[in-house]
Amino acid sequence: MKTLTPLQSVSVDLAETGHVVELPSVLDGKSHLSADRRKSLEPREINSLMAAVAEHQDIDAYQLLYNYFVPKVRAYMSKIGSDRAFADEMAQEAMLRVWRKARLFDPGKGQASTWIYTIARNVRIDALRRGPRPTFDQNDPAFIPEDEPAADVALERQQDADRLRVAMASLKPDEIKTLRLSFFEDMAHPAIAAALGIPIGTVKSRIRNACLKLRAILKDA
Amino acid sequence: MSEAARNTQGRVTVLHHLNDDLLMSYAAGTLSEGWSIGVATHLSFCPGCRQRLSEFESIGGHFLECEEVEGDETAGWEEIQKRLDVPSSNITAIAVGSDPLFPQPLFSYVEAAGGLRWRSLGSGASQMKVPTSDPSTVVRLLKIPAGKPVPEHSHSGRELTLVLAGSFGDSVSVFNRGDVELADDDLTHQPKATPEGDCICLAITEAPLRFTSRIVRFLQPFLGI
Numbered sequence: 402m403k404t405l406t407p408l409q410s411v412s413v414d415l416a417e418t419g420h421v422v423e424l425p426s427v428l429d430g431k432s433h434l435s436a437d438r439r440k441s442l443e444p445r446e447i448n449s450l451m452a453a454v455a456e457h458q459d460i461d462a463y464q465l466l467y468n469y470f471v472p473k474v475r476a477y478m479s480k481i482g483s484d485r486a487f488a489d490e491m492a493q494e495a496m497l498r499v500w501r502k503a504r505l506f507d508p509g510k511g512q513a514s515t516w517i518y519t520i521a522r523n524v525r526i527d528a529l530r531r532g533p534r535p536t537f538d539q540n541d542p543a544f545i546p547e548d549e550p551a552a553d554v555a556l557e558r559q560q561d562a563d564r565l566r567v568a569m570a571s572l573k574p575d576e577i578k579t580l581r582l583s584f585f586e587d588m589a590h591p592a593i594a595a596a597l598g599i600p601i602g603t604v605k606s607r608i609r610n611a612c613l614k615l616r617a618i619l620k621d622a
Numbered sequence: 623m624s625e626a627a628r629n630t631q632g633r634v635t636v637l638h639h640l641n642d643d644l645l646m647s648y649a650a651g652t653l654s655e656g657w658s659i660g661v662a663t664h665l666s667f668c669p670g671c672r673q674r675l676s677e678f679e680s681i682g683g684h685f686l687e688c689e690e691v692e693g694d695e696t697a698g699w700e701e702i703q704k705r706l707d708v709p710s711s712n713i714t715a716i717a718v719g720s721d722p723l724f725p726q727p728l729f730s731y732v733e734a735a736g737g738l739r740w741r742s743l744g745s746g747a748s749q750m751k752v753p754t755s756d757p758s759t760v761v762r763l764l765k766i767p768a769g770k771p772v773p774e775h776s777h778s779g780r781e782l783t784l785v786l787a788g789s790f791g792d793s794v795s796v797f798n799r800g801d802v803e804l805a806d807d808d809l810t811h812q813p814k815a816t817p818e819g820d821c822i823c824l825a826i827t828e829a830p831l832r833f834t835s836r837i838v839r840f841l842q843p844f845l846g847i
Binding site for chain 1: 634642643646647649650651652654655658659661662663665666667668669672676677679680681682683684685686687689691698699701702705706707720721722723724725726727729731754755756800
């Protein structure tokens, strides 16, 4: 088992990777876990911490991510059913997979929070016993890969994340609520319609409008 | 347009894509297994739709980040710490079976079914049912001889057809390998396989199929249609 190392070592390691120029403020050695374990993390910080876990199994970075994400993942899992203990167990399982699969995280391909979300989602699908989740396989010879990625994908992805936040902020409260029910509460369109007391056509048009707005802003590079 | 879509040096250029509805529910994890097979198989062919998928997944990531939680909920660290082994370094090197015709995940379903086994539908076309654990959909492979019409399915609800080999089309558009045709109730058309060769497609429909005849509907489970 790995033992905890001083927080300062994280900063050194991060600087060596070349991925991160800006050191996350949570890693500057001044903040202390026990004093501020619930500290809010910026997407940039989350990405840096995840990169540290991915590249050298940094347990301190992982602990910060764990503290930040586990209550959120637990809330996400609580939609499985009324069994609180089971939701806790699934949240632990998801966070454990974050650690074990960390090497698969590629900062050039997307945000760490998105990656953690997809892991939690897959755990939840398994827990709901909906059957297997069919997924494409990048190692499959029939798989058609992307064209050459742009020179600085990491920067581009960071800009994508910033744009997504701007885009989400531009949605109407009704549209946000509808999207959240879909992504967080595990509801298909008929369930959303029933929950909000609106026709299914309205659910669809809200989602369609939200997609149009998001796409317009995300494409606006 | 169909010329442009034809394989250029073995590459597939997809012209007909998944809609937002399917991609978003796949990203949210609410899409059932049957539809997900079609979505994931198209995603194997289509970098553009994979990019759109990751945009939808980032909405999920955004909601996860924005989730407000109260109280000290970070319990469990002591327990999980004991389970943090050294992450595996060769996690990506999982060997998969492969087939030039069927990308993953479709290949694994065909394999699990014991390989390709066509059953004649009459009129020259044949089909193979792809077993899944999803009772809300019917997943089939269709083989349509060159120049023959695609067998009419129910059109009782949503339908996804993905071309795996050859192509089919009508006067309006042609669908080649990787292309997806989405249809719903009000679509009435009967495309044909193009004359160049047999067309093999993956077809996903809502189950059970709605038949007008009550007797056929009653017999449906026994007929396996």
